[in-house]
Each structure stands twice: as structure tokens, then as C-alpha cells.
Amino acid sequence: MSHDTTALLDVREIAVDYRRGTVRKRALHALSLRIQPAQAVAIIGETGSGKTTLARAILGLVKLDRGSVQIGGEHVSRFSARQWLQFRRKGLVQYVFQDPLQSLDPELPVGESIAEPLHVQGKQSATERAAAVARYSQLLALDPSLLHRFPGELSGGQRQRVAIARALITEPRLLVLDEPVSALDAATRVQVLQLLARLRAAGTALLLISHDLGSVASMTDRTLVLYRGTVVEDDATRSVITRPRHAYTRLLVGSAPTLTGGSLSRERRNALRAELSALSDAPYDTEARRLEVE
Amino acid sequence: MLKQLLQLRSARLALGLLALVLLLALVGPLVSPYPPLAGSPEILAHPSAKHLLGTDYLGRDVLSRLLSGSPVSVRAAVQVALIALFVGALPGVLSVYLGSVVEWLTLRFVDTLIALPFLLFAVSMTALLGNGITQAMVSVGILLAPANYRVSRAAALSVARSQYVEAAMLSGATLSWIVRKHVWSKVLPPIAITLASTLGHGLVVVASLTFLGIGVRPPEPTWGGILASDLGYLSYRPYAPLFPTCLIMSTVWACNLLADAIRDVSGESGRLLLERVASPTARAAQPPRQP
Amino acid sequence: MKGAAMSSTTMHGTAVTVNELAIAHSRSGARVVQGVTFSLKRGRALGIVGESGSGKTLTCRAILGILPRAFEVADGWVTLNGRNIATFTRKDWNAVRGRTISAVFQDPASYLNPAIRVGKQIEEIFTAQQLLPRREAKQRVLQLFEALQLRDPDYVFQQYRHELSGGMLQRVLIAAAIAQDPQVLIADEATTALDVTVQAEILDLLLDLKQRTALALLVVSHDLAVVAQLCDEVLVMKAGVVVEQGPVDQILRRPQHAYTQLLVSEHSSFGLERFMTAPSAELDHVP
Numbered sequence A: 001m002s003h004d005t006t007a008l009l010d011v012r013e014i015a016v017d018y019r020r021g022t023v024r025k026r027a028l029h030a031l032s033l034r035i036q037p038a039q040a041v042a043i044i045g046e047t048g049s050g051k052t053t054l055a056r057a058i059l060g061l062v063k064l065d066r067g068s069v070q071i072g073g074e075h076v077s078r079f080s081a082r083q084w085l086q087f088r089r090k091g092l093v094q095y096v097f098q099d100p101l102q103s104l105d106p107e108l109p110v111g112e113s114i115a116e117p118l119h120v121q122g123k124q125s126a127t128e129r130a131a132a133v134a135r136y137s138q139l140l141a142l143d144p145s146l147l148h149r150f151p152g153e154l155s156g157g158q159r160q161r162v163a164i165a166r167a168l169i170t171e172p173r174l175l176v177l178d179e180p181v182s183a184l185d186a187a188t189r190v191q192v193l194q195l196l197a198r199l200r201a202a203g204t205a206l207l208l209i210s211h212d213l214g215s216v217a218s219m220t221d222r223t224l225v226l227y228r229g230t231v232v233e234d235d236a237t238r239s240v241i242t243r244p245r246h247a248y249t250r251l252l253v254g255s256a257p258t259l260t261g262g263s264l265s266r267e268r269r270n271a272l273r274a275e276l277s278a279l280s281d282a283p284y285d286t287e288a289r290r291l292e293v294e
Numbered sequence B: 001m002l003k004q005l006l007q008l009r010s011a012r013l014a015l016g017l018l019a020l021v022l023l024l025a026l027v028g029p030l031v032s033p034y035p036p037l038a039g040s041p042e043i044l045a046h047p048s049a050k051h052l053l054g055t056d057y058l059g060r061d062v063l064s065r066l067l068s069g070s071p072v073s074v075r076a077a078v079q080v081a082l083i084a085l086f087v088g089a090l091p092g093v094l095s096v097y098l099g100s101v102v103e104w105l106t107l108r109f110v111d112t113l114i115a116l117p118f119l120l121f122a123v124s125m126t127a128l129l130g131n132g133i134t135q136a137m138v139s140v141g142i143l144l145a146p147a148n149y150r151v152s153r154a155a156a157l158s159v160a161r162s163q164y165v166e167a168a169m170l171s172g173a174t175l176s177w178i179v180r181k182h183v184w185s186k187v188l189p190p191i192a193i194t195l196a197s198t199l200g201h202g203l204v205v206v207a208s209l210t211f212l213g214i215g216v217r218p219p220e221p222t223w224g225g226i227l228a229s230d231l232g233y234l235s236y237r238p239y240a241p242l243f244p245t246c247l248i249m250s251t252v253w254a255c256n257l258l259a260d261a262i263r264d265v266s267g268e269s270g271r272l273l274l275e276r277v278a279s280p281t282a283r284a285a286q287p288p289r290q291p
Numbered sequence C: 001m002k003g004a005a006m007s008s009t010t011m012h013g014t015a016v017t018v019n020e021l022a023i024a025h026s027r028s029g030a031r032v033v034q035g036v037t038f039s040l041k042r043g044r045a046l047g048i049v050g051e052s053g054s055g056k057t058l059t060c061r062a063i064l065g066i067l068p069r070a071f072e073v074a075d076g077w078v079t080l081n082g083r084n085i086a087t088f089t090r091k092d093w094n095a096v097r098g099r100t101i102s103a104v105f106q107d108p109a110s111y112l113n114p115a116i117r118v119g120k121q122i123e124e125i126f127t128a129q130q131l132l133p134r135r136e137a138k139q140r141v142l143q144l145f146e147a148l149q150l151r152d153p154d155y156v157f158q159q160y161r162h163e164l165s166g167g168m169l170q171r172v173l174i175a176a177a178i179a180q181d182p183q184v185l186i187a188d189e190a191t192t193a194l195d196v197t198v199q200a201e202i203l204d205l206l207l208d209l210k211q212r213t214a215l216a217l218l219v220v221s222h223d224l225a226v227v228a229q230l231c232d233e234v235l236v237m238k239a240g241v242v243v244e245q246g247p248v249d250q251i252l253r254r255p256q257h258a259y260t261q262l263l264v265s266e267h268s269s270f271g272l273e274r275f276m277t278a279p280s281a282e283l284d285h286v287p
Helices: A049-060 A079-089 A110-121 A125-139 A143-150 A156-170 A186-201 A213-219 A237-242 A247-255 A266-279 A288-292 B009-031 B063-099 B100-114 B118-129 B133-160 B163-170 B175-212 B222-232 B242-265 B266-280 C056-064 C091-095 C118-128 C134-147 C153-158 C168-177 C196-213 C224-230 C247-254 C260-268
Strands: A007-021 A022-035 A040-045 A064-070 A093-096 A173-178 A205-210 A222-226 A229-237 C014-023 C033-041 C044-047 C071-080 C100-104 C186-189 C216-221 C233-238 C241-247
Touching: A022 A064, A022 A229, A022 B175, A022 B222, A022 C014, A040 A049, A040 A143, A040 A213, A049 A064, A049 A079, A049 A093, A049 A205, A093 A156, A093 B163, A110 A125, A110 B118, A110 B163, A125 A156, A143 B175, A143 C168, A156 A186, A156 A247, A156 B133, A156 C196, A173 B009, A173 C014, A186 A205, A186 A213, A186 C260, A205 C071, A213 A237, A213 B133, A213 C260, A222 A237, A222 A247, A229 A237, A229 A247, A229 A288, A237 A247, A247 A266, A247 C233, A266 C196, B009 B063, B009 C247, B063 B100, B063 B133, B063 B222, B063 B242, B063 C233, B100 B133, B118 B133, B118 C168, B133 C134, B163 B175, B175 B222, B175 B242, B175 B266, B175 C224, B222 B242, B242 B266, C014 C056, C014 C216, C033 C056, C033 C071, C033 C216, C033 C241, C044 C056, C044 C134, C056 C071, C056 C100, C056 C216, C118 C134, C118 C153, C118 C168, C134 C153, C186 C196, C196 C216, C224 C233, C224 C247, C224 C260, C233 C247, C233 C260, C241 C247, C241 C260
Parallel strands: A040 A205, A040 A222, A093 A173, A173 A205, C044 C216, C044 C233, C100 C186, C186 C216
Antiparallel strands: A007 A022, A007 A064, A222 A229, C014 C033, C014 C071, C233 C241
């Protein structure tokens, strides 16, 4: 396909194992994924499904046991540490962590945290950096007086916006977000989702990772459903929701509480769960739980 | 950090006391009214205008002996602290960044050290290396190093595995950037705290050893040695042990006070504490949060 | 009610009444919650929807008598089975907690000791006050686990808290909460930290409990949909006051207050509703 060369993110048949002592557990099985520029893709999966592992594999934080990852045409899965450093400096790919309380240095004022990626790049003067920080904090509706505060002094919603501002400041072409709106209140959630829509319209590709289909469905063109390290559904978001094929997807869609009271009855859900456990191994995957990094 | 420390009353007190002791150590021998080794026929005299703290069983002026004994004791305690720093704290931080082999080796070495009984080891070291204060202090320093190692390693480790360090990595930050911006300020306080308390600890060990007569070349005065000889003549001067004891105790207390103060001003809670100290009326509750 | 099996002797009495409850900072007197009024009946579920800072958690804590020291009840009253809780002594509270009123909160793991096996900790509920000998206590715990649909109760009993998933832990804690057959259960963001499929299971369980045992449920959440799924009546709180209150259907269909409208529209604009043209199959909402 002629797509192959223009894809912004090209993940091919990757496998990732987790090892602790002698125990080895495959977290991702032969997973493939492609994201085009300005496309928004959702990866939905429960705890232990491998979704965070996938994000970490794409970002180079985890070694691949098989397969390859290309970003913007570069074979990042073959990078040395130094190559990764130079690549990351370009700021093409950015990541928003799930918990901003942990991903922001508690002893740095948030303004400095936001500026850090630019500071690391070293291409701009202090004034230019300050201007960029001001611009992005305004975009995220963060009051300038907050920039001198420390993460512990801000509310959860404000912290999340700081984390997003930090990720946007290098104007990345691909933004990976882990549970971007789950910790936010209703008003902030709406703001952030609208912002993400604007970013996409402006050309940024989005990779949204969540356990809740409902929170990211409106934002995305395509949805991949991850179950126990395998992609069980990969289709346009609308199709995944209205015509799910795999039992897990049906369970997922049917479990999401809606204002009308859930689209599936309890009996149907239990039937789907039975169907699922028949498909895979032991009902309690304790090994997976112990090796969980998510 | 010093600037922040000075805002706390407890720190000012501690630093003041320690500065006094340091002064004593530096100029003590020079200002002692009598030569410390000079005996006199006035033995076991009570405090008087002539001998401010009285005399000991050989007629030597107690005040002069205490003053002259200061450099020995203080120097020994500082030696201990420095050894603990270089054998303990520094490898602790390095073990986190120099790879798993270095890590494993240092950990096992330190585990061995922790297993050794304290004073017995110091005593056997002096038996091996000779009876000198420095030898005793080296062994004590080595024995106190593991605590410093563990503390600095734990601090470095928690930072190294944090998400904000990972976030900096993802932005392309080098190791030196990460250490400078994120690691240093978080690792320094725990090391400083352990060092301060090691100083106090070292002083107690010095006093204990010299009390037992180890590491002392008599008739050189040391605080512990003076205490030991005082105990032999309690019926004559029952108050005598108070003088060296007070000296030792207040110095150790100042060290621990300093350690506490450093801990109080470090980290997030430290910042909040300093804000409260600066403006006691304001900030009684948390700063207002906006949604 | 569809498919429900209610015994004829089930009481329909009022379990909790809250009247004009106001909570304030002990020192400054500044009110953080004001004018909360509702009554919760047995066999019914009432929901409180609001963001962090809306006062929903403080309200729950006031009902349980566990307000943080910085806060106190400034006005109004709360009755539990007809008794004003302001008159409760410590002895009264000990008698009531767990037996009349109980609660589960967010982050189930933090309520369990990491160094003790989970089963033993729940057993304590029975053995601590010498209510039952050890062996019987263990049997009761296993029965509870089974009732809460933990598939292998023996296995769960033996595990440490880090060996169980979030959903399993929450079930264990619900087991602990209902162990002494309380009449009222408060679930404060009980499913917030869980995966959506697990959340659905837990909500099913709570619904089941309500129907089988006439439990009075107080469900607190920031998610209107969770409340919609489970509750008959809902209170919407914002900044310490109740901005809207009433039967769930009514609130969802015709939200009056701007904030409620925001919550409803957020779901319709960004949630799954947008994609669903019509709700499929049966509705599980209990009228």
C-alpha cells in the first residue's frame, strides 16, 4: 500500500514480554497499528490489557522483543540511546502521562515544568520560552498567576492542563495521551476535548489511550480495542460502537453507563463474560496482575 | 539551603552552638589559662576564681584540659562524618546510575558492614592498626557509612524512577540535565540530614572510645578521657562529670537539632513551613483552589 | 419492579433523613455545604452527583459521623432510623456503624492492610467482637464472597491485597460493608477507579443487593450516568449547594439548572449516546 511510506506512526507486529525473575509474560502479541498525520486513534483496553505497554513501546521506554516501530519514517525501534535523545529533542512526539501529580516535579513551579521541553531543546532564549509558556497556558485556560505555583497547590484539573501544555509546547506532530480526561470534572473535560479537536484540525495526530470508550469516542476516527495484549477490534470508531464484532468489544460497549441506563441488560453482559472466559485462559490471570505495569 | 535554614529558630540555635564548638576546637588550646599537662600540688580543688572548673587528681586545671581536648574530639567527629560521606553517601548515589553490577557489589559490601558489631570492630581495628584516634575514627567512619549509603541511595532511587524524570527523558534531556534539575535538590537534603546526625553519632563514639581508654595517648586530654578519670574521684568532686558531659551532650544535641532543621526545610512540606514562618498570619489554611 | 423478588415483609421505612444540613469550617465558620435535604428509604437508591469540591463527600461523612476535624455540622440535622445522630455517643456510633449504616469508598486497596491476607481482615469483623468463632467467621466470609460473585472465594480469601485486581478488591470491601446486614450503604465514588466493564459488574451487584435485601443505597459519583443507572432520585451538587433535585427520569429529561444541563449535554455530545440512535434491547433502569 502506498500508505506505508507516509504513515506518521507505523507499528509492525510488535511483541513485548515482561520478565520478573524466571517468570515471563507476553504483554503484547504481534500488534500492528498505523496512524496517518492528523488522524486520531483510540486504544481502549482494561487494566492489564497492555495499552500502557503499547504506549511505552512506541515511545522507546520499553524494549521490543519482536517487530518494529517507525515514527515519521525513522526506525525508532532500532535506535541507540543517543539516537533516541536526538530524536526526542526534536519534539515530534509527546506524551501526556495518566497522573500529573506524579509526572510533574513537585519541587518545580509549574511554569518551569511546562517550559522544560523547550529548555532542553536549547534553541530559544528565556524570553522566547516565557512567551511560549504564556501562549500555551492561555490556550489551556491556565491563569498566569498559577505558573509560579507548585503542582501540589493546584487542583487535579489544573495539573492535567499543565501536563498537556507541557506536551504541546514543542508543537508535536503526534500526541500520545494516557487517560486524558478521566480525572477531570465535567466543565474541564469539555474544554480539553474541544482543545483536542482543534489540535487535530490543525494537523496534530492523536493517540488516545483509555479504558473508557465513552470518554474518547467523540474525538477519534478509529478505535482499536486491546484485550490481553491482542487487538480484538480495529475499525472506524462509529462501527466499533454500533457494530462491535468481538465479545469483549460488545461487553465494553454494553458496560458503559449511559444516561439511558446502559445499552445491555445484566443477563446479556453475563453471557458475554462467559463467552470471553471460554475464549481465553484462567479467569484470574494472576501472573498478569503481578507483572502489571499499568 | 543555608538561607532557608537560617529562617528557623532551631537551626540558628544549632548552628550557633556548633560554631561555638568549632571555635573552641580551633582556639581552645590557645586560650586555656594553664598548660593542660601541668600538674600542681592543689589536687581535686573545687571551682574557684583561680581554677574556674577546679582541678583534677593531678592538680591539672580542668577548664584548660577541656579546652585542649576539644580539637581532638571535634576533629575526630568530623573525620568520621567525612569518611561516611565519601564511603557511604557518594557510592549510594552512584550505585543508582552506574549500572547493575556496581549496584550489586556496593549493596553486598554495605550489607557486610552493617552486620559488624560496632564498638567491637572499632576496638579490634585499633588493636590491628595501633592505638590512635585517627585509626579508631576511620573504622568508625566506615561502620557509619552504610547508613549514609542507604539513605542517599534510597533518595536517588526514588527520584530516578519517578515519572517526572521519565517525562524529562522523553523530552530529550541528558543525564546531567536530569541530575541538575531534578535529582540534586532532592538527594542533597537526606544526605545532609544523615551527615549531621552522623556527626553527632561520631562524637558520642569518640567520647565512648576515649572513655574506655582506646585511641588515647595519655596524658593527652580528651573529653571522654576526662570523664573517665573524673569518675574515679566522685567522692571528692561529685559534680565533676557534669562538665565534660555537658560539653558532649550539647554538641550532639546541636547536631541532631541541625539534622531536624534541615529535614524541616526540605521538600514540599519544607516550603510550606517556610511560608508559614515568613508570614504567620496569612496562609493559615491551604491556598484557595480554583476548579 | 421488573424481575425483582421482594419479600412481603420488606420494610419501606425511611432509613436516613437529612434536613437542611450545613457543614462549615470549625475555625472560620465558613460554610462549605448548605441546605442539603433528602430522605432515603429502604429499597431505594438516591444519587448525589457533583465534582470534587461540591460537598458530596462531606455530606456522606457527616451522615456517617466521620467529618474531618476541620469541619463540623453547622446547621440542620440527620436522622438514622428516626434517631438524631447528633445525640450519638461513641458507643451509639459503634453499635450503628456496620450494623445499621455502612460505606465503601474509592481506591479499595487503601482500606486493606498489605501485610495481612485479605480473608483474615474481613474475618476480623466477626471475630473482633467475639461475635463468632474463627471457623464460622471464615464460613460467613466465604459466603459473602460468593454472594458478591467472586468466583473462587477460597482463593480470594488467601490472597494479599496486591494480588487482587481493583474490581475484586472492591467486591471484598463491599462484602465487608454488608457483612452485618446494614440497612443503609453509602457508595462514595466506589467505581471511579475501576475499568468500565468492572464498574458495570459492581453496579449490577449493588442493584442486586438493593433488590434482594431492601438496602437503602446512597450513591455518590461525579458521573451522572452511573447515578442514572442505579438510582431512583438524584441530587446535583455544586459548590456546596444542591442545584437540582428530583426523580432521575425527570432530571435527565428536563434538566433545569445550567450545571445539570452541562452534565447532560456532555454525555450527549461526547459520550456514546452520540453514536447510538436508539437504546438497544432492554433498559435495566429500575423505575
